Amino acid sequence: MKTVMIICAGVILVIKPKVAFGQLSGSNTFEFQYGNLPYEENRDLTTSYDQLNIYYDYNNFSLYGRAEHFLSPYRERNYFQLTQKRAQYQDDHFNIRLGNFYETIGRGLLLRSYEIPGSVFEEDFYRTRYAFNQDVEGISAEFNHDFFDLQLVRGRPLFNPLPPNFEPDSLRRQALFEAVETNIFLSGDYSIGGAYMRVYENGARDFQEYGSLMFNGNLPLNFQLISEYAFNTETNLFNFGDNESYAFYTGLNYFYDTFGASLEYKNYNDFTLGSGFNNPPSLIKEHTYPVLNRSTHVLSTENETGIQIEAFYTFEDGHSLTANYTTAKNEVSRRFDYSEYFLEGSYKVNEFLTIKSFLDYANDEIKGQENRISTGVITEKLFDYTWSLTVDVQYQQFDSGFNENHPENYYASISINYIPDLTVSAIFEASTDPNLTDDPRTFDIEKDTRTWFGGNILYKINRTHTVEVFGGKRRGGPACTSGICYERLDFEGFELRVSSRF
C-alpha cells in the first residue's frame, strides 16, 4: 500500500502544475500530535493525520479523490484509505455526480449531508482521527431550468461516528435511500416544491416512504416565508398527533433598513431517518462564544417542538445589537423544557477600538442545568494598522440538580495579531463542574477546580500555506459549527497543523 501511495505522490508531483488538458488542484491538511487525553496512561503518544484532496477539472468534467492517513503506535487504529471519490459532469442545466457528494433536500427535514472543512474528528472509543463529514455515496442528477429544478438522488449516507477503518465497512453505510425533489418557480418571488424518498435499512427489501411539501415566498413589505412539511406516507397527512411520523418547520423573516428579524417554529415527531441522516433546523441559537457553544441544546427529532425569535439592528456608526429568544419542549418519557434568552452588543468606540459583550440566561432540564447565566466581554484594539490586541473574558454559572454547589466555568484569552500573517494567543479555562473536576480513575469525587492553559501560534506562510502550533492543555466538550454538533476531546500536549492549498 505504501508503495502505491509513494508512486501516486510521485506522479502528482510530476504532473501537478498543469495536466495536459485540464486543471489539477487540491488541498492538504497535516496534523501531528504529541500528547494524549488527560487521564490516559501513555503520556507521550505520537500520532499523525493527513488528508489530501485532489481535483481534476476538464471543461465540464471533474474527478475528485480524498485520501486519509492516520498513524499511531497502535496498529489497530491506523489506516490509509481513499475515503472519497467522485466523477462529475456539470453544465448550464445539468449537474450529475457519481461517487461521494453532499446534498440537502429542502431544509434538511429529509436529508442533510455536510462537511465541516478542515475539521478533524476523534472519537473517544476508537481513538483514531478522520475528516468530519456526513457524505452520501451514490449518484445524483440535477436539472435546473428557469421555471423548475429537478433532482434525483440514490445513495448511502455515512454514519460518521464509525471511523474509516471500522470493520465491516458496510456498517458505516447501512441505509440506502432514493429521492426525487422538484421546485417550481411560480414567479420571481414564489416557489413551491415537493420531495419523495424511499429509505431501505440494513439491506432490507422493505422500505419506508416519506414525502415533503415546501413553500418559499417573498411576501410584500420585505417579509419572506419559508415552510416545509415532511411526513411518513403511512401517517395521516397534516395530523400532528403523538403517533404520527412528521416534521414541520416554518420560518418568517423581515428586514427594514438595517433592522432584521427572524421568527421560526418547529414541530418534529418520530422523524429520525435511518441512522439520523436527516437534520431539520434545530432552532437553537448558534453561539461561537466557548462557554455558550458547549452548552448548546441538541435537537431530538423523536419529539421536539419550539420557537426561535431573533432580531438584529446595525447602527449607523457601526454598533450592533442582537437579541434572541429560544424555547424547546421534548416529550421523552416525561416533558423536558429548554429556554434561552440572549442579548449581544457590539460597540465601536472608534476606528481602533471595539467592545463586544453578551448576556445569556437559560434553563435546560435535559442537562439538569437551571438558572444558567453566561456573560462575557471581548475588547479589540487596533494599533496603527500594523497589529491588534484582543482580550476575551467569559463566565458561566448554573444551578445543578445533581449538585448543591453552583458549578462555574471561566474562559479568558489574549490574542495578538500582527497583520496579516501572525497570530499569537494564550487561552486559560477553569471549571468547578463535578463532571469535569472528577478524576474517573479514582473512586472519590474530586472537587478541586480544574484548569486548562494553552498557547497557540498561527502563521500564514503565504496565501496557500498556514502553520498552526498548539501547546498545553485544551478543553474539549460539545462543539457546534455550521449547525452541526459533535464532541471534541480534551488534549494535553503539543500539536502541529499545516494546511495547504494548491
Added chain:
Amino acid sequence: MKFFIPFLLLIVATTDINQTIYNFKLKNLDNRTVSYQDLKGENLTIIDFWATWCKPCLQSIPKLVKMSHEFEDRGVQFIGVSVDGPRNLNKVRPFAKSVGIDYPVLLDTDNSVMGRVGVRAVPSLLIVNSNDEIVYFHEGYAPGEDKIIREEILNHLNPS
C-alpha cells in the same frame, strides 16, 4: 519511516501555483440556482464566505460593502457566500440586509463549495481575476485588515 508518507504528501501539496475557481452553482436568497459564471465580474470577482454566527464577519462585511460601492464602476463584482446550514438559513436574508449587503448572496448549505475551494474558516475572502484564477486568499479578519484587502484589489486591477 512511519511519518515519511504524511510528510511526502505534505511536500506534494506545498508548491505555490495559481488555483482556478470552478463554475460552482448555488441557490440564492430567492431559492434560484445561479452559477459563478452568471455573476462574475468583468475584471475581478471578490467572493466572501461568511455566516450569521461569525463575529468577525460583522466587522468585515460593512467594509466589503463599502468597497463594493467604491469599485462597482471598475468591473469588480462582489459575491457573498453564506455557509449557514438549515439551522440558520432563515436568518441569512435579514442579517445580510441588516449589515447592508446589496451584492448577490448565495447559500452554501452543505459547505461543499467552501470545501472545494479550500476555505477552512469564515470569514474567508477570495479575489478571482478575469481568467478565473484565484489571485488572493484572505482567511479570517482582524481590525485593519480591510486596508490590505483594498490594496490587493487595487494591485490586481492595476497590475504593474
